[in-house]
Amino acid sequence: MNSHRHPGLVLTDHRFTVPLDHADPDGETIEVFGREVVAAAKAGEDLPWLLYLEGGPGFGARRFVGAEAWLGRAVREFRVLLLDQRGTGLSTPANRQTLPVRGGPGEQADYLAHFRSDGIVRDCELIRPQLTGGAPWTVLGQSFGGFCAVRYLSASPEGLERVLITGGLPSLDAHADDVYRAAYPRIERKVAAHYARYPQDVARARAIATYLAERRPHSGGHHLTSEGFRSLGILLGSGNGSHQLHHILENAFVTGPHGAELSDAFQESMRTATSFAPHPLYAVMHEAIYGQGARPTAWAAERVRTEFPAFDDATGDGPVMFTGESIHPWHFDVDPALRPLRETAELLAARTGWPVLYDVERLAANEVPVAAAVYHDDMYVDTAHSLRTAASIRGLRTWVTSEYEHDGLRAGGPHVLDRLLALVRDECDR
The missing domain is CATH 3.40.50.1820 (Alpha/Beta hydrolase fold, catalytic domain)
Structure with missing residues (x-):
């Protein structure tokens, strides 16, 4: 010792x-x-x-x-x-x-x-x-x-x-589906409260999401995507998280020789905030902690999300709806700490017969x-x-x-x- x-x-x-x-x-x-x-x-x-x-x-x-x-x-x-x-x-x-x-x-x-x-x-x-x-x-x-x-x-x-x-x-x-079916309305309320506190972030977040959807830049091997950007909403569950999110957004763009581009500072802040390198099991095991009995968790957060149209960002208009404490298959595509574990995560999502806890x-x-x-x-x-x-x-x-x-x-x-x-x-x- x-x-x-x-x-x-x-x-x-x-x-x-x-x-x-x-x-x-x-x-x-x-x-x-x-x-x-x-x-x-x-x-x-x-x-x-x-x-x-x-x-x-x-x-x-x-x-x-x-x-x-x-x-x-x-x-x-x-x-x-x-x-x-x-x-x-x-x-x-x-x-x-x-x-x-x-x-x-x-x-x-x-x-x-x-x-x-x-x-x-x-x-x-x-x-x-x-x-x-x-x-x-x-x-x-x-x-x-x-x-x-x-x-x-x-x-x-x-x-x-x-x-x-x-x-x-x-x-x-509760099955994992029930957990996320209850979670998305809470997340929506937190996002609405953030925009009420910082209304200037509505336009900023939309501009960032659009830029990321079109460019998909890389930072340290991490793919910066619109989906990944929206996962910054996990910050909104802490006491000062809304302020942290605002500080990340407020210096998102700089003007370079080809016009507006995402600043290095923003890209690094986003990469750091969304990387699972320090805690990969958080992503790999996140839904497994709810597994009990024969029914698989089967990427519950991703499936249940489709029941809440506010979180469908495909149209590109309206305020960006950040997500919260949810893990999705795309996390294992964009994060180099998770990429090699994609198949393992798929098998855990499909696993049945979890012991009752x-x-x-x-x-x-x-x-x-x-x-x-x-x-x-x-x-x-x-x-x-x-x-x-x-x-x-x-x-x-x-x-x-x-x-x-x-x-x-x-x-x-x-x-x-x-x-x-x-x-x-x-x-x-x-």
């Missing part, structure tokens, strides 16, 4: 060996990385553990600099484990460079089928006794990390002292204290779906708020964590 210090903190790196397939504990293994964080003044104390599960799928745990955001509040009473879920961060990587070691697309898809919340929770249960001596721990799940926490409640509640969820209560039974009866009999922040009109996770799930988990207390967007844990971390801890400890009203 390697340890180092940040101001006021001691950080210790842990590497754990876990089975690829927990149903075959003597088979192939992979490595999972976690970073322990404790207040320097309490480093020698016997503190309870808090496990942090990042959103995603496909994102490693956030790399904090010192006691920022919610972490400063957490280390006042917990020893924190920032877990890089399997395939992410410093855990055994799964990307275009490493997956070919598995073989062809079929072998790669079979391998990645183990990288959902059920595998992640089994990892956590192997790791927990190594750190806590067998004591249950508190889990804080952000977004997809909340999906994992609900799976944890379904599969291994004995490992849980309490559960805190932020923007991550999944539907227990949530045990409805067990959740109805839950005895673990649970609190969840549900963000009103969250662009990423449907509020109605979340509230139905909250009502299905015995004893779960909700805090429904419009004070934050989906990134409330980052933007208002100490306050959000304080509120959830008070709810699970029965120290405040709903």
